[in-house]
Amino acid sequence: MMPLRITLLVLVLLMLSLPDATAQEQTHLHCGTLIDPGVSSEALSERTVIVENGEVVGVEEGFTLWEDHAVDLRSSYCLPGLIDLHTHLSNEFEQGGYIDRFRLMPTDMALQAARYAYITLMAGFTTVRDIGGSEGVDLSLRDAINRGDSAGPRMFVAGQSLAVTGGHADPTTGYREDVVGNAGVEHGVVNGEAAAREATRLAIKRGADQIKITATGGVLSLNADGTRPHFQEDEIAAIVRTAADHGLKVAAHAHGDEGVQRAIRAGVASIEHGTYMSDETMQLMIDNGVYLVPTITAGKSVADSSRIEGYYIPSVVEKAQEVGPEIQEMFARAYGRGVPIAFGTDAGVFRHGRNAVEFEYMVEAGMPPMEALYAATVSAADLLDQSEHLGSLEAGKIADIIAVPRDPLTDISVLSEVTFVMKEGVVYKRDGQPTADYLHAMQR
Numbered sequence: 001m002m003p004l005r006i007t008l009l010v011l012v013l014l015m016l017s018l019p020d021a022t023a024q025e026q027t028h029l030h031c032g033t034l035i036d037p038g039v040s041s042e043a044l045s046e047r048t049v050i051v052e053n054g055e056v057v058g059v060e061e062g063f064t065l066w067e068d069h070a071v072d073l074r075s076s077y078c079l080p081g082l083i084d085l086h087t088h089l090s091n092e093f094e095q096g097g098y099i100d101r102f103r104l105m106p107t108d109m110a111l112q113a114a115r116y117a118y119i120t121l122m123a124g125f126t127t128v129r130d131i132g133g134s135e136g137v138d139l140s141l142r143d144a145i146n147r148g149d150s151a152g153p154r155m156f157v158a159g160q161s162l163a164v165t166g167g168h169a170d171p172t173t174g175y176r177e178d179v180v181g182n183a184g185v186e187h188g189v190v191n192g193e194a195a196a197r198e199a200t201r202l203a204i205k206r207g208a209d210q211i212k213i214t215a216t217g218g219v220l221s222l223n224a225d226g227t228r229p230h231f232q233e234d235e236i237a238a239i240v241r242t243a244a245d246h247g248l249k250v251a252a253h254a255h256g257d258e259g260v261q262r263a264i265r266a267g268v269a270s271i272e273h274g275t276y277m278s279d280e281t282m283q284l285m286i287d288n289g290v291y292l293v294p295t296i297t298a299g300k301s302v303a304d305s306s307r308i309e310g311y312y313i314p315s316v317v318e319k320a321q322e323v324g325p326e327i328q329e330m331f332a333r334a335y336g337r338g339v340p341i342a343f344g345t346d347a348g349v350f351r352h353g354r355n356a357v358e359f360e361y362m363v364e365a366g367m368p369p370m371e372a373l374y375a376a377t378v379s380a381a382d383l384l385d386q387s388e389h390l391g392s393l394e395a396g397k398i399a400d401i402i403a404v405p406r407d408p409l410t411d412i413s414v415l416s417e418v419t420f421v422m423k424e425g426v427v428y429k430r431d432g433q434p435t436a437d438y439l440h441a442m443q444r
């Protein structure tokens, strides 16, 4: 048997060596202020977020004595990584963008998309729901990011949006039939319940995480009308039921009231835009727990672009000026009535990386900053069915953490000045500068 004094000495040495052993794996983030809407409706001062193996293992009051592996964010405001529920990372619309699909190879689009994804991540959006991709670019990009071949937000993708013949997402709408032909189920164009089921199953076969439909006309497609209903209710219901068989939700792009109502009655999980919703429709959303994903930025930006001579063709200019400015007013009404709201921007319709501007529009329309942040964290994770992993900084959740230099509760615009980005424990941005951490990981 070991003499007592030696036993004690061994114990002391063991205890001394403990912090060093775990220090290799843990990172301690010393946050001057922590704003975590899922945990507290108040800002929390002086918190340490402890990260290990890409997960949050705990949040402690005060700053831990952990010099070597601490990240000094004592003068910053930390938040959970932001979630944008409505992006299109496959493309970015710019003047003359209508010829891109005749000019760019899918490989060109994919390489551009990699940059859009990187910019989005650096803007503090660590997760996106990408709803409406082209040529499978969104599916490949999601997988490349998950493998660590490319840096970007965690993506939940829809693949090609489903549309009716001549609808908003029919890729041949507005072009000469003798040149581009007509699109079928393989391009997401659906007529009737059987085709609706087939297109949904095809999207799932290709790897979609959710299904996107265009329930009404839209602004940027080459159609004179942007608001009338497109799908009939039985077609949407067939899509929703088929998606549900595989555990997938359906998101419906919709501007006009009738199209929104049909989509809600057919069982979709979210309405995107929702521009002309009546009070009755808003009540239907509340009763059915359907989220509104407002995309105010899209409305404002298309209205702005439409004032630039020659930016869009005349029919789109008209729609952009009519529909665009309405969204913020509708949002104010929806918020006032208590419609469930989850954050989404439609980035890609405007420049990627400017996603946080949406917060300013939400606050301008009367939503308190803490609630706007709740929409981009807790509610967004809920709509994604990811509440177990995302949306707040609690033990067991994925370590997606960002920081800004000023208090977003008093100046919401600071969310466009993200200085620190950690995704799944890897630091991509520090002191406002990109880090090379993920590049090192690529040299595996």
Ligand SMILES: [Zn+2]
Pocket: 086, 088, 131, 132, 346
């Ligand atoms: Zn969109």
